[in-house]
Amino acid sequence: MHLLETLKTAINALLLNKARSFLTMLGVIIGVFSVVTLVSVVQGFQNYITDQFSALGSNTVIVGPGGITTGDPSKAYSSNKLENKHYDLLKLNSSDKVLAIAPSIRLSKDATYKTKTYLSTIFGTTQSVVDIGALNVDKGRFYTDAEDTAKARVVVLGSEVVKQLFGTRSPIGERIKVEKETFQVIGTVASKGSSFDDRIYMPIKTTENAFNLTNISSIVLKTKNAGDVDTVIKETELILMKDLKKDDFTVFSSKDILTSINNILSMVSVGLGAIAGISLLVGGIGIMNIMLVSVTERTREIGLRKALGATSGNIGLQFVIESVLLSVLGGLVGLGLGWLATFAVQSFVRAEVPWWAIVLALGFSLTVGVVFGTYPAVNASKKDPIEALRFE
Amino acid sequence: MSAIIQATEVYKIYDLGEERIEALKGVSVLINQGEFVAIVGKSGSGKSTLMHILGLLDTPSSGEVIINGTNTKGLKEKQLAKVRNNEIGFVFQSFNLLQRTSVLDNVMLPLKYSNVPASKWMDKTMEMIKLVGLENRIHNKSNELSGGQKQRVAIARALVNDPALIMADEPTGNLDSKTGDEIVKKFLDLNAQGKTIILVTHDEDLAKIAQRRIVMHDGCVVEN
Ligand SMILES: Nc1ncnc2c1ncn2[C@@H]1O[C@H](COP(=O)(O)OP(=O)(O)O)[C@@H](O)[C@H]1O
Ligand SMILES: [Mg+2]
Numbered sequence: 001m002h003l004l005e006t007l008k009t010a011i012n013a014l015l016l017n018k019a020r021s022f023l024t025m026l027g028v029i030i031g032v033f034s035v036v037t038l039v040s041v042v043q044g045f046q047n048y049i050t051d052q053f054s055a056l057g058s059n060t061v062i063v064g065p066g067g068i069t070t071g072d073p074s075k076a077y078s079s080n081k082l083e084n085k086h087y088d089l090l091k092l093n094s095s096d097k098v099l100a101i102a103p104s105i106r107l108s109k110d111a112t113y114k115t116k117t118y119l120s121t122i123f124g125t126t127q128s129v130v131d132i133g134a135l136n137v138d139k140g141r142f143y144t145d146a147e148d149t150a151k152a153r154v155v156v157l158g159s160e161v162v163k164q165l166f167g168t169r170s171p172i173g174e175r176i177k178v179e180k181e182t183f184q185v186i187g188t189v190a191s192k193g194s195s196f197d198d199r200i201y202m203p204i205k206t207t208e209n210a211f212n213l214t215n216i217s218s219i220v221l222k223t224k225n226a227g228d229v230d231t232v233i234k235e236t237e238l239i240l241m242k243d244l245k246k247d248d249f250t251v252f253s254s255k256d257i258l259t260s261i262n263n264i265l266s267m268v269s270v271g272l273g274a275i276a277g278i279s280l281l282v283g284g285i286g287i288m289n290i291m292l293v294s295v296t297e298r299t300r301e302i303g304l305r306k307a308l309g310a311t312s313g314n315i316g317l318q319f320v321i322e323s324v325l326l327s328v329l330g331g332l333v334g335l336g337l338g339w340l341a342t343f344a345v346q347s348f349v350r351a352e353v354p355w356w357a358i359v360l361a362l363g364f365s366l367t368v369g370v371v372f373g374t375y376p377a378v379n380a381s382k383k384d385p386i387e388a389l390r391f392e
Numbered sequence: 393m394s395a396i397i398q399a400t401e402v403y404k405i406y407d408l409g410e411e412r413i414e415a416l417k418g419v420s421v422l423i424n425q426g427e428f429v430a431i432v433g434k435s436g437s438g439k440s441t442l443m444h445i446l447g448l449l450d451t452p453s454s455g456e457v458i459i460n461g462t463n464t465k466g467l468k469e470k471q472l473a474k475v476r477n478n479e480i481g482f483v484f485q486s487f488n489l490l491q492r493t494s495v496l497d498n499v500m501l502p503l504k505y506s507n508v509p510a511s512k513w514m515d516k517t518m519e520m521i522k523l524v525g526l527e528n529r530i531h532n533k534s535n536e537l538s539g540g541q542k543q544r545v546a547i548a549r550a551l552v553n554d555p556a557l558i559m560a561d562e563p564t565g566n567l568d569s570k571t572g573d574e575i576v577k578k579f580l581d582l583n584a585q586g587k588t589i590i591l592v593t594h595d596e597d598l599a600k601i602a603q604r605r606i607v608m609h610d611g612c613v614v615e616n
Pocket of ligand 2: 440
């Protein structure tokens with residue numbers, strides 16, 4: 001029998017039992033769908049984080065509280081010993097390899113303008129953040145160090161905050177409220193990506209004063225050259241040791257974080273991939289189960305085909321093709337659904353289906369079809385024509 | 393007259409552990425080209441078993457079967473399939489059509505396992521369907537047909553590869569007598585056109601239409 005004819009026979013057999021064929025495919029559909037979706041979302045997340053860090057630059061050194069990279073991170077923040085005076089200490093003692101330094105306090109708070117409220121990130125820092133973050137002040141101006149010292153109640157808004165609170169109106173000169181405090185908007189910053197745009201920049205001393213804080217979240221240093229990063233990390237550690245103990249702070253580069261986040265994401269990918277792979281395996285077992293039932297049900301048909309001249313090879317191939325059709329079709333549907341899901345989460349994560357995920361999903365479902373279809377097919381092909389014809 | 397089938401000392405023993413059933417006990421038959429032979433005998437006498445062995449659907453426990461001069465003993469599974477496909481047409485008591493499949497596809501089935509080029513399948517299939525008078529029902533599914541129509545589809549299917557030999561096991565067993573007579577007449581026509589016919593039946597009256605009767609009893613040929 002020609003391959004094309006065998007294929008037609010297999011398609012007809014599957015069409016004779018549409019509901020069952022679909023239910024059998026469901027396992028593979030779900031397996032491939034989850035593989036594709038998870039891989040795409042993790043990939044999107046990885047792209048996002050890489051972008052965020054490249055916005056920060058490869059010549060960035062960060063000082064954080066506690067032993068972030070070694071100890072318990074929640075403990076690191078609860079026993080935070082990092083204060084604004086350490087920023088002053090660094091400013092005084094850092095070598096000329098350091099271009100700029102900015103401390104930061106990050107708080108998540110509702111900002112209100114008239115009737116509108118938006119949950120923003122209060123970003124208490126100094127003017128030097130403009131250089132470090134390569135901020136583009138598109139309206140008004142940024143606050144000065146003098147305003148910082150004076151604890152002036154002024155703020156500069158990120159583009160999303162502007163959009164949410166003011167729409168298309170100009171916010172310059174308007175007053176917004178955060179908790180009970182009132183601040184005057186003196187400038188706005190052009191869009192830099194989602195995690196930057198919900199910020200409200202506020203002089204750090206103003207922030208400490210308004211929200212009654214003594215600790216800061218981190219200090220960021222920008223080096224002249226990317227090659228200076230390691231030297232600056234050592235130098236910064238030595239300066240801070242004058243006032244802090246070794247475990248009270250951690251100095252690291254943006255590259256370090258990127259590497260460790262990517263490591264974590266890769267592990268997450270592998271873990272999720274394994275779970276999705278198991279569901280694909282379960283799908284394959286489902287196919288095998290139904291194919292075995294189908295072979296038993298169609299024993300008479302197999303006997304008849306053999307009586308009419310089918311060889312064992314013809315019969316085996318017919319059943320393998322049936323299971324491969326089920327799994328590959330399931331794979332294609334799962335891929336399509338995964339693609340749609342990736343499309344649907346586009347506004348949250350810039351997810352994309354990588355080409356290797358497509359190859360992997362289809363290759364995997366093809367393999368599942370062949371592997372789990374072989375045993376039932378061999379069973380079918382071994383049937384004796386006369387035993388099969390007598391079968392009731 | 394040349395022999396189309398020659399079986400010598402054929403035994404078929406079913407060893408069921410506790411029980412040993414000797415379905416055939418040294419059967420020898422010779423069937424010539426163009427003959428119409430009826431194999432008759434009571435139920436359980438071994439008629440079907442003999443037909444299955446002569447038709448290469450089953451293998452004897454011992455003894456040999458020669459078809460068209462070829463000893464089938466040494467044949468591989470593939471070669472046996474080819475002989476069944478090219479040289480023998482089967483008709484069964486319970487029709488054995490593919491379920492929920494059209495008359496056309498049922499009749500065409502043996503062609504799909506043959507070496508006949510696909511371009512000729514349609515013509516050959518239609519020719520056989522016309523021969524059994526079902527040209528108005530080609531797209532009907534097998535389950536939409538009456539018993540007599542089903543058996544006519546089975547006959548068309550048995551003929552489509554133009555085999556020299558037709559084997560029918562109780563072909564009228566599931567039909568009323570009038571429809572049964574029509575089917576029998578079909579076999580007579582085919583025999584007149586030169587086909588060798590082996591008709592298995594327990595019905596003595598039906599067997600009378602054959603030129604020759606092979607009577608079986610308890611696994612042995614008692615009259616030939
Ligand atoms: N697969 C089998 N296993 C055991 N016994 C069988 C099998 N097939 C047939 N027989 C036995 O062989 C004998 C002949 O059966 P069969 O050829 O079908 O008779 P007939 O067609 O003349 O009615 C019977 O006793 C039957 O029970
Ligand atoms: Mg019988």
